[in-house]
Amino acid sequence: xxxxxxxxxxxxxxxxxEVILRCxxxxxxxxxxxxxxxxxxxxxxxxxFYNNEISEKSEIFDDQFSVERPDGSNFTxxxxxxxxxxxxxxxxxxxxxxxxxxxxxxxxxxxxx
Amino acid sequence: xxxxxxxxxxxxxxGDSSVINCTYTDSSSTxxxxxxxxxxxxLQLLTYIFSNMDMKQDQRLTxxxxxxxxxxxxxxxxxxxxxxxxxxxxxxPYPYDKVIFGPGTSLSVxx
Numbered sequence: 001x002x003x004x005x006x007x008x009x010x011x012x013x014x015x016x017x018e019v020i021l022r023c024x025x026x027x028x029x030x031x032x033x034x035x036x037x038x039x040x041x042x043x044x045x046x047x048x049f050y051n052n053e054i055s056e057k058s059e060i061f062d063d064q065f066s067v068e069r070p071d072g073s074n075f076t077x078x079x080x081x082x083x084x085x086x087x088x089x090x091x092x093x094x095x096x097x098x099x100x101x102x103x104x105x106x107x108x109x110x111x112x113x
Numbered sequence: 114x115x116x117x118x119x120x121x122x123x124x125x126x127x128g129d130s131s132v133i134n135c136t137y138t139d140s141s142s143t144x145x146x147x148x149x150x151x152x153x154x155x156l157q158l159l160t161y162i163f164s165n166m167d168m169k170q171d172q173r174l175t176x177x178x179x180x181x182x183x184x185x186x187x188x189x190x191x192x193x194x195x196x197x198x199x200x201x202x203x204x205x206p207y208p209y210d211k212v213i214f215g216p217g218t219s220l221s222v223x224x
Contacts, residue, residue, distance in 0.1 A: 035212075035214075041216070042117075042215065042216050042217075043203075043214035045212065048211065056211060101161070102158065103155075104148075104155040104156035104157070105155045106154050106155040
């Protein structure tokens with residue numbers, strides 16, 4: 001079965017540094033998402049992306065966050081200046097279209113020190 | 114607001130049935146889902162049910178929906194050690210868009 005691939009699986013960074021989390025969605029999918037799960041808490045929606053623009057974002061997704069699909073195959077999440085509270089597991093997901101099931105990646109564990 | 118709740122832990126013996134329960138608050142939800150997460154893996158969609166259905170069966174899995182009480186359950190028949198994982202209940206107002214997750218139920222299967 002096709003997979004959503006996320007790299008790296010673990011990322012450790014210093015507070016205030018920029019991080020880029022990378023995802024390769026399934027090749028014929030058109031909708032892309034980022035979710036995150038802080039340890040012990042729920043999986044939370046961050047942002048959805050379609051047709052090269054953000055279609056919806058949550059309150060968490062503030063000016064420190066951005067997403068990009070730079071080359072037609074990768075989908076990235078950038079955190080400009082990381083805070084301690086950004087430490088979480090970040091999941092990328094993709095879907096063929098609205099109404100189609102989402103496929104999730106295995107996540108990137110981000111630790112901000 | 115939207116909220117999904119689940120019990121956090123469940124332990125069953127191999128061969129028994131497991132029942133994982135979930136409650137949700139958004140009455141406008143169209144779809145309700147069950148995701149499975151094995152250690153180190155992503156979120157795997159196990160099954161889903163439309164809000165106008167009350168039951169769905171798929172091999173060993175049975176989903177029951179009580180829309181009046183906003184209660185969803187997942188029954189796993191003949192539970193195996195390979196079923197040990199975290200099971201997330203989730204809901205969405207749109208088909209597969211902006212899924213709202215519960216906290217997850219950690220299922221432990223005792224051999």
